[in-house]
Amino acid sequence: MMDATHMRKAAGASDKRSTKMLVERATKYYQTRTGSVHALDNVSLEVRDGEFLCILGPSGCGKSTLLWSMGGLHDLTDGEIRLGPEKITKPHPEIAMIFQDANLLPWRNLAANIALPFELKRKPVDQERIDALLKRVDLWGFESKFPRELSGGMQQRASIVRSLSVNPSLLLMDEPFGALDAFTRDEMNLLIQEIWMETGKTIVFVTHSISEAIFLADRVAVMSARPGRIARIFDIDIPRPRPVDIQTRPDFIERVLHIKASIDHGRKPHVGLAIT
């Protein structure tokens, strides 16, 4: 594990890596009762192997739609998404998703929740791996607890274990810490940074928090709303591991302001009600 950490540090954030996933001219229209909604407009995005990519944007900009499409949960109206040579049209075993609010099944205890992916894939449960992950996120000994007995942070840690238990190479995270309080959120951000550095997974992380995006990401892709498109991509070359208090440093705040300006600039004043 330490070797991976050192390698990661040596490689640096802006290093050129091979392509993990390619989104090409992704366009998506939703049909609703009041007409069609243009959710994604010609989105092209490269996810590099092993990187931490944050997709940042205001509510309703289509960032979750984009992520769900990358996970094979949505069809595109036009364009395509590829994982290596494979076109993504349905969920892929190399990809795991982490959802808002942990999304644990309330009728299953922690152990049964984490065993769900194995059940669905009809594979024997990899208890050794699960135990190691549970210890890593400090949930060891809580296996018989039900989700309602756990705090929000513990629930989300359990959902991280659930996703990592099947050893995917690409992790798609959809505003996973949005419902947590600020302190727990900082803890979770640190944890996910550590897990990323230790495991070498590729992570795509959707958020509407600018500082969360800068804290976590190698690159931040800023989306603009209605229709959703990639406005700009920022490289974040802050060395790792990044401590939580980095967020109060002037140069960090400068980055926040810089990105904020780019979002505000891209917004049209009369777009009407956004749908989240």
Added chain:
Amino acid sequence: MDKALGDKIPEFNKKKSGGGDGVGLSGASLGLGDHRTKFEILIIILVAVVIIGGSEFLLKWFGVPQYVLPTPSQIVTALFTEWKFIWPHLLVTLYELLVGFAIGASIGFVLAAVITQFPFVEKIVTPYILLLVTTPMLALVPLLILKLGFGSEPRIIAVALASGPMVMINSATGFRRVDLAKIALARSFGASTFQIFTKIRIPMAMPMIIVGLMVGSIFGLLTTVGAEMVGGAEGLGNRLTYYSALIRMPQFFAVILILAIIGISIYVLFYWIGKKWASWEA
């Protein structure tokens, strides 16, 4: 179903969205109420003692004749002395109830599971199911007897018709509680449509399914006894008309006591099932 997911705006509900049109008890009232202390249980027993003892005393004090209202002790005595004549009828009633309920509940459950997958079909069928729920199926018994005779068959059919729609309409409410995020979760791990049904939809609907089974079985008991009172020579309902015609009131009330025990047993059974399978929804 997989396709439909892709064409909705992904504002999947963070909270459970339940259809509000289930008939019967809400999930919360499934239980026997809050936990009771030993003191409260003692009071409940004390109230029973006062009521039984008090009515025994008062009925004797005022010399109320047995054919108007028998005393509790006369009822219990009748239950024991008459038991050998009553229990074959008890078996008939239980048989009709169980078979009728099993048929009705199975059909109701399967219909609910299938119909909720097709919103158009559901919209067309639901008014007719409501009609079945609200119309007392007892009304059909004379007609059924005319067709099928005085055996158990017409009563079994009436019980199935009474309990089935009740199970269906409650289960359908459960199955309608679609949580797109949980379905998406299962799909992201490669779940098939059938796995989504067994691992997500059924557990999610389980609290309402249990409510449906409970209400349906109580309705079934009502219909069984009612149908037995309409015609035929067997069953506890028949014994009620028989004993009241002969003005044998202690025996009459003994049968009512048995029916009360059956009803309470059904309730307690589903209470425990609910505790085991639906306790996650507190």
